[in-house]
Each structure stands twice: as structure tokens, then as C-alpha cells.
Amino acid sequence: MTPIVFPVTAALLFAIGLYGVLTRARLIQRLLAVNLMASAIFLFLIVTSTGGPHGPDPVPQAMVLTGIVVALSTMAYALVLIRHLRVLTRAETLESIVDD
Amino acid sequence: MTILDWIALALLLGGAGFFFAGTIGLLRFPDTLCRLHAMTKADNVGLGLLCLGLALHERTLSGTLTLAFVWVFALAASTLSAFLIAGWAEARSDTGEGS
Amino acid sequence: MDEVLIGIATFLLANLVLGFLRLRRGPAPADRLLALLLFGTISVAIVLLLAHAQGVAALSTVALLITVLAAIAAIAFTQMPESIRGNPRT
Amino acid sequence: MLPVFDTMLCLGLLWLGWGIVASTTLFRGVVLFMVFGLLMAVTWVRLSAPDVALAEAVIGAGIAGALLLGACKAMLSDPGTPAEQGGPEPAALPRLPAAALSLLVGAALAWLMVTVRGGGPVPEAVAIALPTHFLHNPVSVILLDLRGYDTLMETVVLLLAFLGARAMMRHSELDPLFTPVATHRHYTMPLITLLTPILLLLALHILWTGGNAPGGAFQAGALLAALGVMYQLTGHLRPSRESGPGVRALLVCGLLVFSLFACLGLTWGDAPLTYPRGAGYVSALVVEIALMLSIGTTLTLLFAAHPGLKPDLRQ
Numbered sequence: 001m002t003p004i005v006f007p008v009t010a011a012l013l014f015a016i017g018l019y020g021v022l023t024r025a026r027l028i029q030r031l032l033a034v035n036l037m038a039s040a041i042f043l044f045l046i047v048t049s050t051g052g053p054h055g056p057d058p059v060p061q062a063m064v065l066t067g068i069v070v071a072l073s074t075m076a077y078a079l080v081l082i083r084h085l086r087v088l089t090r091a092e093t094l095e096s097i098v099d100d
Numbered sequence: 101m102t103i104l105d106w107i108a109l110a111l112l113l114g115g116a117g118f119f120f121a122g123t124i125g126l127l128r129f130p131d132t133l134c135r136l137h138a139m140t141k142a143d144n145v146g147l148g149l150l151c152l153g154l155a156l157h158e159r160t161l162s163g164t165l166t167l168a169f170v171w172v173f174a175l176a177a178s179t180l181s182a183f184l185i186a187g188w189a190e191a192r193s194d195t196g197e198g199s
Numbered sequence: 200m201d202e203v204l205i206g207i208a209t210f211l212l213a214n215l216v217l218g219f220l221r222l223r224r225g226p227a228p229a230d231r232l233l234a235l236l237l238f239g240t241i242s243v244a245i246v247l248l249l250a251h252a253q254g255v256a257a258l259s260t261v262a263l264l265i266t267v268l269a270a271i272a273a274i275a276f277t278q279m280p281e282s283i284r285g286n287p288r289t
Numbered sequence: 290m291l292p293v294f295d296t297m298l299c300l301g302l303l304w305l306g307w308g309i310v311a312s313t314t315l316f317r318g319v320v321l322f323m324v325f326g327l328l329m330a331v332t333w334v335r336l337s338a339p340d341v342a343l344a345e346a347v348i349g350a351g352i353a354g355a356l357l358l359g360a361c362k363a364m365l366s367d368p369g370t371p372a373e374q375g376g377p378e379p380a381a382l383p384r385l386p387a388a389a390l391s392l393l394v395g396a397a398l399a400w401l402m403v404t405v406r407g408g409g410p411v412p413e414a415v416a417i418a419l420p421t422h423f424l425h426n427p428v429s430v431i432l433l434d435l436r437g438y439d440t441l442m443e444t445v446v447l448l449l450a451f452l453g454a455r456a457m458m459r460h461s462e463l464d465p466l467f468t469p470v471a472t473h474r475h476y477t478m479p480l481i482t483l484l485t486p487i488l489l490l491l492a493l494h495i496l497w498t499g500g501n502a503p504g505g506a507f508q509a510g511a512l513l514a515a516l517g518v519m520y521q522l523t524g525h526l527r528p529s530r531e532s533g534p535g536v537r538a539l540l541v542c543g544l545l546v547f548s549l550f551a552c553l554g555l556t557w558g559d560a561p562l563t564y565p566r567g568a569g570y571v572s573a574l575v576v577e578i579a580l581m582l583s584i585g586t587t588l589t590l591l592f593a594a595h596p597g598l599k600p601d602l603r604q
Contacts, residue, residue, distance in 0.1 A: 015395025020310030058427035181273035268351035
């Protein structure tokens with residue numbers, strides 16, 4: 001059985017990431033917070049995969065592997081979008097565009 | 101516990117000691133270059149001792165080779181990083197005071 | 200012996216957590232990067248110890264990958280512009 | 290001793306997570322995020338998930354850090370209007386309600402996650418397929434065979450992300466990041482010379498053993514991308530606005546080979562994405578090599594944020 005600290009940590013990390021997404025206005029920092037939430041979910045999935053009587057369950061591990069690569073490509077794309085937005089509007093938050 | 105195991109244990113503990121020294125150096129030294137000096141040296145010695153200890157503990161060829169590679173690459177990477185960071189910090193005379 | 204390996208790994212992890220203080224204090228950007236380098240080396244050591252304690256040889260490859268890629272951060276960092284110090288966004 | 294280790298690891302993760310969210314400056318957040326990646330790799334090792342640990346070591350400790358530092362550099366090189374500089378960041382939402390909401394969600398999730406955490410049996414289909422499968426690494430079996438659709442769709446997502454970035458780039462005048470300082474070449478050349486064969490060998494090793502031991506196309510592809518990132522950082526590869534036919538072929542070869550293989554499955558089996566009898570290992574290897582090349586190229590170009598790359602031979 002996996003120690004209880006890992007699922008609790010996953011939940012708290014998700015909450016921290018959510019707090020970041022809600023309160024940070026700068027887009028890159030919001031992106032970091034979203035990635036934090038993704039890591040929390042990965043942690044939870046791996047926790048569910050371990051500790052079984054017949055060794056680790058490979059399905060969640062494969063899903064996390066896919067998820068990591070997808071999260072990286074999403075982050076790269078989001079960074080390109082943020083740079084583009086900045087060149088076009090000189091803004092680093094979405095709100096400042098809406099206000100204009 | 102054979103004699104080799106005891107030697108391995110001593111090496112492992114020595115490695116951990118060097119790591120501790122590196123961390124203390126990073127925390128206590130007054131400016132960037134001193135800290136750089138502390139951690140690039142102490143940590144790599146620590147890692148080397150640790151790898152040696154683990155190799156003695158493990159005693160397989162492939163495991164020993166992997167450990168040797170880990171140490172050699174760690175040396176190469178930290179040499180380069182230390183030079184680059186020192187150059188960067190010095191070019192900006194950015195050695196630790198101020199904000 | 201495995202218990203000893205885990206014990207040393209715990210000690211190294213404590214070192215890493217101690218190093219967070221430098222990460223927090225800074226003051227210069229180079230100091231934060233130094234802390235990152237230290238964490239890289241310590242993580243490699245922890246991964247090696249855990250790999251041997253768990254007896255999974257493939258986990259040593261993880262340590263190998265971390266060391267091989269450790270230089271990327273420093274190379275990317277040194278290409279930062281000079282304005283990094285005075286700029287509020289650093 | 291292990292409980293102490295686990296607790297410290299988790300506290301470290303939480304502390305870093307909070308640091309990332311609360312960091313006042315971008316650079317601080319980015320460095321903390323890179324440390325977070327390292328600690329995540331340690332966590333995967335602790336939880337005995339070697340495949341995930343390999344991927345995290347390459348991506349979290351290598352590529353993601355370089356990407357974010359690049360974004361940091363872009364922000365710094367273009368500091369914005371004077372009015373923007375130094376002004377406090379406006380909060381998107383009031384802090385108190387946001388904290389309350391997050392805590393509520395966190396508590397609910399904690400309850401949920403603790404209740405369903407682990408220990409269940411391996412799903413029946415997996416348990417039946419694993420012992421007789423031609424691949425011996427369970428994760429590779431899932432990725433390439435049992436849930437091949439996931440992998441197929443993932444290559445589509447990767448390609449879409451790159452096409453999106455490419456479409457943006459064609460209509461804007463962003464300067465390439467990372468034009469290296471000339472003096473650094475004396476330092477970086479030896480490392481590049483040392484690391485090129487090593488990284489290529491490691492990628493092939495991870496790919497080759499991926500069928501039977503932890504590793505596979507993802508990790509190998511990410512490692513190739515890390516090599517590409519290193520070449521860009523040291524100025525051996527420069528972003529260009531044109532992509533040659535070779536680059537285009539590399540980009541789509543993973544998706545193409547995998548789709549072709551999925552269709553061919555109908556000729557030798559009853560369903561798409563099945564492996565031919567007797568030649569299963571060889572065909573899995575072909576698919577993996579194509580996937581590795583595609584993943585590597587796509588991630589490299591996503592880092593460049595340009596449609597193509599051209600070698601720079603000035604030494």
C-alpha cells in the first residue's frame with residue numbers, strides 16, 4: 001500500500017495550482033500553475049498504479065507518460081501564443097487587453 | 101557484512117558528508133563565486149565517493165560502468181556550468197550584494 | 200544495507216530542503232541557478248541510492264539522464280540579457 | 290526510514306509548488322519549476338515508476354527548463370512600456386475567495402484520492418495479455434498495443450501543437466531566441482562534442498531496450514529533442530523561416546507510419562492496430578523508431594518556435 005502522504009500531497013498540489021490559476025494574472029505564471037495541477041494529477045495516477053498485489057498496474061503509468069509529453073507540447077505552444085500576444089498587444093495579462 | 105561492505109559503507113557516509121559540506125557552503129559563503137567554488141568541488145567529490153561506495157556494494161560490471169559514466173558526466177557538466185555561471189556573474193559584477 | 204541506503208538518501212534529501220533557503224534568498228539570479236545545480240547533483244545521488252535500495256537497475260539510467268542534461272540549464276541561463284538584475288520581472 | 294523520506298519529499302514538493310505560485314518574479318518561478326521537475330523525477334523513482342521517471346528526467350530537468358528560460362529571456366529582452374515596468378501585478382481574482390475555493394477543492398480531492406488510492410488488481414485484459422506478449426515491458430505493451438489509439442492521438446496532438454506554433458510564426462516577426470554569445474563556444478564546444486555521441490547512443494539504448502525494460506519511443510524521442518535543444522542553445526542550429534523536405538518528412542513520419550500500420554492491421558487481423566503474427570516485435574520496433582524521430586523533431590522545433598532549422602557551420 002502506498003503511504004497516505006502521496007495522495008494527500010497530490011490533492012494539495014492541485015489546490016495550490018488552482019489557487020495560482022485563479023489569482024495570478026501574468027500568463028506565464030498562470031501557465032506554470034496549470035502545469036503544477038497537471039503534475040498533481042500525474043502523481044495521483046501513479047499512486048493508484050502502485051501497491052497492488054500483483055505488481056504495479058501499467059495502464060496509469062502509460063497514461064502519465066502520454067500526459068507528460070502532451071503537457072510539454074501544450075506548454076511550448078502556449079509560450080509561443082504568449083510571446084505572440086505580447087508582440088501584438090504589449091500585454092502580459094489577458095485582463096489588460098479586455099480593459100482596453 | 102564482509103569487509104568490502106564496511107568499506108562501501110564508509111565511502112557512502114563520506115560522500116554524504118561532502119554533500120553536507122557543499123550545502124553548508126552554498127548557504128553560508130558570502131558571495132556567488134565562493135558559493136560556486138564550494139558546491140562544484142564538494143558535491144562532485146561527494147558524488148564520486150557515493151558512486152564508488154555503490155559500485156563496491158553492487159559489484160556488477162554494468163552497474164559499475166553506469167556509475168562511472170554518471171560521475172564522469174557530472175564532472176563534465178558541472179565544470180562547464182561553473183565556468184559559464186562564473187563568467188556571467190563576473191561580467192555583470194553581480195556577486196551577491198544588493199537585492 | 201538497504202535501510203542504510205535509504206537513510207543516506209533521507210539525509211541527502213534533508214540537504215536539498217536546506218538548500219531551498221538559498222533558492223529563496225537569492226539574492227542574484229546566478230545564486231538561484233547555483234542552487235539548481237546543487238539540486239541536480241543531489242537528486243542524482245538520491246536516485247542512485249534509491250535505485251540500489253530497490254534493486255531496479257533501470258533506475259540508474261534516470262540518474263545518467265539527469266547528469267547528461269544538467270548543463271542545459273546553465274547554457275540557457277547564461278544567454279539571459281544583462282537587464283536581468285534591475286528588472287522587476289526577474 | 291522510508292516514511293521520513295516520503296514525508297520530506299512531499300513537504301518539499303508542496304513548498305516548491307507554493308513557491309512557484311507565489312513567486313514575485315518570473316525568473317524565480319521558472320527556477321523553482323525546474324527544481325520541481327527534478328523532485329518529481331525523484332518521486333517517480335521512489336514510487337517505482339521507471340518509465341515515467343525516465344521521461345520526467347529528460348523533460349522536466351532538461352527541455353521544459355530551457356523552454357521556460359527562453360520565455361523568460363523573451364520577456365526580459367522586451368521589457369514593455371515604462372508604465373508596465375515595476376507596477377504590481379493585478380490579481381485576477383480576490384485572494385480570499387480563491388483560497389477558500391482552492392482549499393475546498395483540495396479537501397474534496399484529498400478525501401477522494403485517499404479513498405481510491407492504489408492496491409487494486411491489474412485490469413483483467415492486461416493481466417491476460419502481459420505474460421504471452423512479444424514485448425516484456427508492461428508499459429510498452431499498453432502504449433504500443435493495448436491502448437495504441439492513445440499513442441496515435443498523442444502524436445496528432447504533438448503535430449497540432451507544432452502546426453499551431455508554425456501558423457503563428459509565419460504571420461509575425463518574432464526574433465529567434467538564443468543567438469549565442471561568441472565566447473561561449475570555447476566552453477560549450479567540448480561538451481557538445483562529448484555529448485552528441487553519448488546522447489545518440491543513450492537514445493538508441495532506451496529505444497532498443499524499451500520492449501523489455503523501462504524506456505521506449507517517448508523517452509528516446511525526448512532525449513533526441515534535448516540534443517536538438519542543446520545544439521540550438523550553443524548556436525550549431527539556427528531557426529529558419531523555411532522548413533526543408535527532410536524536416537517535414539521527419540515531422541510526419543511517426544503519424545504516417547503508425548496510421549499506415551493501423552490500417553494494415555485490417556489485412557492481417559480483424560481490427561486496426563493489431564500486430565502480425567510472428568513479426569510483432571519487428572513491426573513494433575519500426576513503429577517505435579518512426580515515433581522517436583517524429584517526437585524528437587517536433588519537440589526540437591517547438592523549442593525553436595520556428596518552422597525550420599538550418600545548421601550553422603561557422604566555427
